[in-house]
Amino acid sequence: MVPLVWEVGHAASPAQPPSRWVAATVPGAVQLDWARAEGWEPYWKGNAFKAYRWMEDVWWTYRARVAPVEARAGHRLVLACGGVDYQFSVHVNGVCVHEQEGMFRPFEIDVTDAALRGAWIEVRLHPAPKVPGSKEDRTEARRCAKPAVAYGWDWHPRLIPLGIWRDTVLEWRSAARLQRVESTYALDVESRTATLTVAVAGTEAAEKAQWRWSLASPSGSRVAHGSGVIRSGSGESRMQVPNVELWWPHDQGPQPLYVLEVELWDAAGHLLDRHGRRMGFRRARLVMNEGAWEGPEGFPKSRSHPPFTLEINGRSVFARGANWVPPEIFPGTITPETFKPLLRLAREAGMNLLRSWGGGIVNPPSFFEQCDALGIMVWQEFPLACNCYDDDPGYLRALDAESRSIIRQVREHPSLVMWSGGNELFNAWSGMTDQAHALRLLNRNCYDLDPDTPFIPTSPVDGVGHGDYRFRDEHGREVHQIFATARNTAYTEFGCPGPSPVEYLSRFIPPEELWPPKPGTTWETHHAFNAWWPTTSWLFPEVVEHYFGPCPDLPTLVKGGEWLQTEGYKVLYEEARRQKPRSSMALNWCYNEPWPTAANNSIINWPAEPKPAYHGVAAACRTVMASARIPRFSWSPGEAFEAELWLLNDSPEALPPGRVTAEIVWGSRVIEAAVWDHAEVAVNRHLGGPQVRVQLPADGSVVSFALHLRVAGAPQRDSVYPMPLVRAAAPT
16 A cells, blocks of 8 residues: 555645645545644534534645655556545546546546556535525435535534545555446345355456356355456356344344355466455335235225335334434544444444434444444435425436445445435425435435335335324324324334433533523523524423423423433334334434534434433344333322333234233332233234223332333343423422
8 A cells, every 4th residue: 555645735726726735534524624734623622513614615636746666567557546525536646547526436547557657646525515596404415415404403503514534545456457347136035045246347358267266154154156357347256055044123123144256367377366355135114014015095096105014024023212313424534333333222222223314424344343243234325305306407417426326335234224315305304205206216326236125216106104202292282192193104204302411511612501491502502592593402491400300400491301202212112102103104303413403303423322211122122022102201299190001012922921910110109009910922012901000109208210111031131211290399
């Protein structure tokens, strides 16, 4: 590898060279390089990000000097770049050798001849793409394949990254080498035998070279192999793989991964190139929800709700998970280590599906590799969100090229189980329909390149629910009532906001602004106020005080907000699950966040710090658990408390008959409310139980109580539901 020392500068127009150069980190972002050189405080503290605003409107140039090199027989010096954000050109000694719009397409440039005598390599970036005449919001991104989240969202500041964001190296490579290695497979009807096709593309110098491939089983034994000769730049080989071990989501089975190795050899028996990757075998389908064919009732008929139950290897799987958003504002700072704690926490919370939301980036391969190993399914959306994307020829050309590259990069991962055109494109604020050229194009490309993975145009589609995103709405309805009366085939976005912990808030909010929280301060900058609607979202101090009374200080406000978020999410997940099989998914909005928020629907604070609500979600996402449908949150002493008992079973095994005991814990007292001797619970089914009704004590000295469900012989399935008494103080 030939070392490259990058520097970066900016100018007001493409005709002007930068007047100043500063050291650049690659991969990274021009904003971070400039801020580092200027000694600015971190963008995530207070209102510091506002100083970055001008950077989106200038022309940036990276440059690196390549010292003269000596030629190597049979090798070429190649600049290999994984991606540049967003529109750019590459120049070698002042000559343009590559132009591109789009951040998801890697490229290679042979610089051998120029480097023999020394060369300057420059990457010249256009300003951030914007539709002329648009408001300063996400609509500026409606004619580009750049993620719209950077233009500002209810949990993301307006901060538009630019720069070389993927690994970029200059290295000697064999002139005869493999430029592309791809594998596809088809499972037989019984999913026991896979017909594996391996296809390669080679450089001009690789013509007539021999290539060989082999597939090793999860235990390491070779189970298939083949070979061929590069002709007209490509080659293809097909072989059957018997007795395949199927990949499953972690709650349904194991995650066996095979190893595919492909090598290129010359006629003299010298190894020229080698590629290796892990892969898995699975069949993913979207099938009709149970009962969906029965509606709509009566004439005149319309179509039934479209299919939205994930079927993996012939087994229906209820998707318990979350919406994944970019884990960093600047994608060039994301590494495999960024994903590790977040994905580990998702697995530990019982989540089996992450929806990679269309407002953000398509994650690098290391994200999918970790999901493969952890047994977490991925629903991948293309970078379209909440906009009416134009039928503009230039945009469609860029989207076509970007989407094809995205599909090729991730389609071989068994964790990838569905594609979507983007987020909320059929809603009034977007105004698209299934006739939009962009969505027809994406559907075509997915069919051409990955036909066996399901595709939907957007979420939500007919029957699927997004929202609500509050514990209590403007009509006084709580999450308990909102979801208990819902009748959706899937709940692919729902939220319950909560504040960040006090210690966390103190890291980025100035001490003088910490209390009381006010609009117009750093609290608003970090989304506590006026973030979603022009209301007090996402903090909702008035809702906290509705349940717990006036909050005299920040810890009291935070504790009350954490309680609401934790219990609210438990209600939302468990109710969505109780509606199975009519309902097939429960995905919260949102799992993580890209910078520190004062209040948000997220359950993981940036970069990877679980909120208390995370543990509530983990309790509600256990594969098997006792559950209670409770009609509301707060109660009064002496009132008749009611709840409906359930056993939830998303596992591939039946539960034997057993006993569930419901108890009310009132201060130091334990009141037995019900004993339920339940029958066997079928595979992948839930069982409704008795209604609990018990008179609460009239003791006014107790400020809260809890419903405990205890499963005999299986304490890991127990559940606890703490609830306040009317006008009680928040817990300390």
